[in-house]
Amino acid sequence: MPEFISHDLSLAYEVHGAGTPVLCVHGFGSNGKVNWIDTGWVETLTGAGYQAITFDNRGHGQTDKPHDPELYYPGLMAEDCVALLDHLGIGRAAVLGYSMGARIAAFLAFAHPERVAAAIFGGMGMNLVNGLTDGNDIIAGLRAPKLSDLTHPTARQFRIFADHTGSDREALAACMETSRQPMARADVRRIEVPVLVAVGEADDMAGRPEALAELLPRAEAVLVPRRDHMRTTGDKVFKEAALAFLAKNFPAATIS
Template sequence: MPSFTTSGLSLAYEVAGEGPPVLLVHGFASSGKVNWVDTGWVETLTGAGYMAITLDNRGHGQSDKPHDPELYYPTQMAEDALALLDHLKIERTAVIGYSMGARITAFLAFAHPERVACVVFGGMGLNLINGLADGNDIIAGLRAPALADLTHPTARQFRIFADHTGSDREALAACMETSRQPMARADVRRIHVPALVAIGSEDEMAGSPGPLVELMLQGEALVIPKRDHMRATGDKVFKAATLEFFGRTYPTIPVS
């Protein structure tokens, strides 16, 4: 994978297809490949005429993995995304973020609205404001000597996922400490770009989409039927709704 350096860290990324750019920001313990390539998102977007850009967030995938929690605030990772856009000389892009990636996307859209055409928050509803209740259990699960020691269901789920992806569990624990920083309600109100909030009907981690959408000037909600937090990521309903949303807010052929 190609890489670039920002804030002293080497971060990996990939670019596929041609057309209007779409930046894809993955979730916690995942990577650009796991979250976006393996689930068919890159193929879906390039097939629809978009350029798909995947980034391995710091602490994940093939990017550098510091163990210092002070290096994982969502504001810092939003600046990583901005640095990638600068590296690729992209002035403005649509952004799709999932879970932690949606939180990063929100901070990017708030801080740099001139660089963001529209956003999709997957797996992140009102907990963008309320925070993640299970965070400390996830940290303990990542640092536990063995999976067999864990009884908390969410901690077990993320420990299994982290082991499956071959992640650096200490880097992930550091990331979880600070990347779950909530966004202020007043700041959410200042996200003025078109926003689609997409959450599985069985998702118990994201928080409700409706109250978050009501805070945003151009927000709309999508409930993905019969999907929980993990299984909503590559859902065909999610993809179809995103392409329809882009067709209205970020078409491949600009409307004159």
């Protein structure tokens, strides 16, 4: 994978197709391939005339994996997005984020609205503001000597996922300490770009999408039927809603 440098870290990325750019920001413990290629998102976006840009967040995939929690605040990770757009010579892009990636997208849209044509917050509802209640359990699960020691369901879920992706669990634990930083309500209200908030009906990690959409000046919400946090990622309803939202706010004919 090609790489770019952001704040002395080397991050891996891939560019898929040609057309109007969509920057895809994956969730915690995942990577660009698992979150966006394996779920069919890249195929969906490129088939609709978009260029899908995927990358591995710091601490994930083939990107550098520092163990210092101070390096994982969402505002810092949003600067990685800017560095990648700069590296590719892209002025404005739509941003598609899932879970932690949606939190990063929110901080990006707040700090750099001139770079974000539209944003999609998948798997992130009102907990953008309220924070993640299971974070400490997830950290303990990542640092536990073995999976069989864990009884907390969310901790087990993320430990299994981390082992499946061959992740650096200490880097992920450091990431979880600070990447879940809540966004202030006042800052959410100042995000002026169009936003789609999409959350699974059975998602008990994200918080309600409607409540977050009400805070955002230009937002709409979609509830994905019968899906939990993990299974919403590649859901057909989510993809269809995202494409319809992009068509209204950043159509494929747009030149960035």
